[in-house]
Amino acid sequence: MPQGSTSAYGLFFAQSLRSLSVTASLFPSSRSLATALLRRVDFGSARVVIELGMGTGAITTEILKRMGPNSVLYGVDLNPVFISHLERRIQDSRFVPILGRAENLATLLDRRGIRRANAVVSSLGLTSMRPRQRSAIMRQVAERLTEGGVLTQFQYVHASGHPNWLSALGVKRFPEKDFLQTHFRDVSAERVIWNLPPANVYTCRI
Numbered sequence: 001m002p003q004g005s006t007s008a009y010g011l012f013f014a015q016s017l018r019s020l021s022v023t024a025s026l027f028p029s030s031r032s033l034a035t036a037l038l039r040r041v042d043f044g045s046a047r048v049v050i051e052l053g054m055g056t057g058a059i060t061t062e063i064l065k066r067m068g069p070n071s072v073l074y075g076v077d078l079n080p081v082f083i084s085h086l087e088r089r090i091q092d093s094r095f096v097p098i099l100g101r102a103e104n105l106a107t108l109l110d111r112r113g114i115r116r117a118n119a120v121v122s123s124l125g126l127t128s129m130r131p132r133q134r135s136a137i138m139r140q141v142a143e144r145l146t147e148g149g150v151l152t153q154f155q156y157v158h159a160s161g162h163p164n165w166l167s168a169l170g171v172k173r174f175p176e177k178d179f180l181q182t183h184f185r186d187v188s189a190e191r192v193i194w195n196l197p198p199a200n201v202y203t204c205r206i
Contacts, residue, residue, distance in 0.1 A: 029055075029123060029154075032194035034062040036201040037121055037152045043067055046118035050109075050144075051075040052102045052137075053123040057086050063121060064092055074117075076100055076108060103133050105140040116146045122153040127174040138183040142206050151204040153180065156197045180204050 029037075037059060041049070043066040054060050054077045063073055076098045077083055083099045090097075100108045102124055109115070120141050126134045141151055155176040177200075180187045184204035192199045 029058045030192075030195040031058075031062070033154060033192050033199055033201070034059050036190050036192045037123075037154060038062060038066060040150055040152060040203045041066070041119045041121070042150075043071070047071050048114060048117045048119075049073045050105075050117045050120045051122075052105075052120065052141075053077060053125075054086060054097070055082055055123065057082075057089060059121060059123060060086065060090065060095070064090070064095060067094060069094075072096060074098055074109070074112070074114065076102055076105065078102075103136045103140075105137065106144070109144065115144070116149075117144050118146050118149050120145065120149075120151045122151065124153070126153070126176055126179070127155060127159040134179070135183075138180065142183050145206050147206075149206065151184065152201060153204065154192070154199045154201045156199050157191070158197055160200060176200075177202060 046067070047070065049063060049067065049071060051060055051063060051073060054075045060073070060075055067073060072094055074096045075086065077086075078099070078101045080099055083097050086095075086097050096112070098108055098112075102122075109117075122141075124134075124137065126137075129137075138151075145151065153176070155174070159174060160176065177187055177189055180202055184206055186205045188203045190201045190203070192201055
């Protein structure tokens with residue numbers, strides 16, 4: 001594994017131990033998960049892409065690989081350590097890192113004169129959020145998407161709303177697909193096994 005990847009894993013692991021309820025995992029997203037999250041985004045026409053919850057940039061770098069030369073990626077994360085890491089790691093004029101909370105998305109975008117986005121890619125841990133917090137985030141995402149725009153959001157399989165043996169151990173579960181359907185007209189799901197832990201990817205359209 002390249003040295004940069006090793007340091008990114010170490011940083012993500014260390015920050016996750018400090019705030020596991022926020023990062024929701026001890027491991028960065030796999031390439032398989034990144035592929036599933038980005039498969040439904042039309043990068044040929046997308047000019048404004050927003051990423052929520054960048055971490056150490058596992059998804060961020062894959063978005064930039066797919067984006068056109070005239071597109072812009074606005075990445076939002078509440079962890080200043082992750083923001084500093086990505087500012088050093090990613091030297092790309094199309095990338096604009098933003099330190100802030102996703103529930104303040106509208107304000108963060110307004111400050112930069114951004115009214116609409118073609119795609120929002122989210123790695124936020126909705127399961128562990130307060131109901132009002134996650135509702136505020138998804139309401140703002142839906143309001144900012146262009147017609148034909150798309151949100152992609154993932155949830156770890158063990159945290160889904162269906163009963164399983166992990167619930168006996170106190171693992172939080174949340175029917176994320178049902179929740180997303182209250183904010184978006186069309187929500188489809190895809191299972192990604194090759195991730196630690198395995199995840200469901202939801203594609204949402206207004």
